[in-house]
Structures are given as structure tokens and as C-alpha cells.
Amino acid sequence: MVIIAPSLLAADFGRLREEIACIEAAGATWLHLDIMDGHFVPNLTFGPGVVSALRPYTKLTFDVHLMVEQPENFIQAFAEAGAEWISVHVETCPHLHRVIHQVREAGCRPAVALNPATGLQGLEWVLEEVDMVLVMTVNPGFGGQRFIPSMLRKIEELARLIKAQGKEVLIEVDGGISADNAAAVCRAGAQVLVAGTAIFGQQDRVAAFKALHYAASRAEEVDARTGYRG
Numbered sequence: 001m002v003i004i005a006p007s008l009l010a011a012d013f014g015r016l017r018e019e020i021a022c023i024e025a026a027g028a029t030w031l032h033l034d035i036m037d038g039h040f041v042p043n044l045t046f047g048p049g050v051v052s053a054l055r056p057y058t059k060l061t062f063d064v065h066l067m068v069e070q071p072e073n074f075i076q077a078f079a080e081a082g083a084e085w086i087s088v089h090v091e092t093c094p095h096l097h098r099v100i101h102q103v104r105e106a107g108c109r110p111a112v113a114l115n116p117a118t119g120l121q122g123l124e125w126v127l128e129e130v131d132m133v134l135v136m137t138v139n140p141g142f143g144g145q146r147f148i149p150s151m152l153r154k155i156e157e158l159a160r161l162i163k164a165q166g167k168e169v170l171i172e173v174d175g176g177i178s179a180d181n182a183a184a185v186c187r188a189g190a191q192v193l194v195a196g197t198a199i200f201g202q203q204d205r206v207a208a209f210k211a212l213h214y215a216a217s218r219a220e221e222v223d224a225r226t227g228y229r230g
């Protein structure tokens, strides 16, 4: 079953509670929270204070995407703020194995994120430690960018690697996801689709969420009928 994770990055920051209530009413179960530090990526968003302020107002699963240098310094704060999932970028972690364990010890589910230019090579040695791999399908830092088509092959290769290792690891895709490419990323092997602009950038968020969910689920239905395996 595919999960659509609306990204708060594209929401109206002056109306965060209403925006969250709206996508929850539309049927969302996850919320993607982009944390940017102005160093690892050339943009700033918000910190654990905002995450913890929003926590009492929703039951959505908080999927925190850390685009920060030295993420180990912030894991505890986001865990206490109410994150369920924490993704760290492999590019920011020389001691990735240790950081993954730090996320789990803080009570969260660990995920590793890969920039578009980062290969899958090093992943083999941490795959059994993580619950999800986040494949960036744009260069991180900004919403509203175009999906990079060559990332489909990376998702396929990752799906093969996970299958070969016999692991239960989710594949999340993030960046430029829309109803036009949702089926393709699902066919390639993604189970969690992050979408900012395609939901919060639309006038009718409920219709946009449902359209995206429909596009992604239809790929699964067709594949179940035809026996397609990505």
C-alpha cells in the first residue's frame, strides 16, 4: 500500500495547523517535515520547536527529513519533538552506522537519504540497520523543482538490492513528485511518495491529495492484474 507524505515545505507557513488538518481530513497518514540548515543545503526552514508545537494537533506520522550538517547534534531534539521517522543524509555522516543507531536509540525509525549524485555503493553495509531509504529525486534545498528522470533507474536498482538482501526496507522518493510520475516511481519500487507542491501548492489540497493517491494506487492495481514486477 503506497503512502503519500505531504511535505509541509510547500504549505502556507502562516496557517500550519489548518494546512495539516486539511490533509489529515483528506486521508493523509504521514507528514513530511523538511529541516534545512543553510549549510548542507542553501535554504533555511524550521527546527524542533515548530515540530513540537504542531505535535499535539495531529495524529499524522511525523517523517523528519534532516538536511543539516552534523545531524547527530539534532536527533534527540527532534525525537523529543515528536518525530516518528528521522532521515539523515549519507553525505552528512562520516559515521553513518553510529548515527543510524543514535536515531533508533532515541526511539525513532531510522532512514538514510541520498542526493541525486550519490550512488548506492555504501548502502549495502547499512541496509540491515535502517527501515527506509529516501531517494532524492531533486537536489535538496527547495520545493517546486523538476523530477530528475534518471532517478527511476536508481529506485529500481535500490529495490533490487533490498530484495537481494531479503530486507523489509521502505523506499521513499522526494522531489518533483506529481500525479504524472507517481505511477512510474511506484512501478520502479517506491512505497512512500513525498509531495509538497503537488498538494500544498494547489488551491484544493484535498482534491490534489486524492488525485495523487489515486494515480499511485492505480499503478499498484494494474500491476497486480498484470503481474508486473518492477
Ligand SMILES: O=C(CO)[C@H](O)[C@H](O)COP(=O)(O)O
Pocket (backbone or CB within 6 Å): 007, 009, 010, 032, 034, 065, 067, 138, 139, 140, 141, 142, 143, 144, 145, 174, 175, 176, 177, 194, 195, 196, 197, 198
Ligand atoms: O526535501 C525536499 C526539498 O529538499 C522536499 O521534501 C521536496 O522538495 C518536496 O517538495 P516538492 O514536492 O515541491 O518537490
Ligand SMILES: [Fe+2]
Pocket (backbone or CB within 6 Å): 007, 032, 033, 034, 065, 174, 194
Ligand atoms: Fe524532503
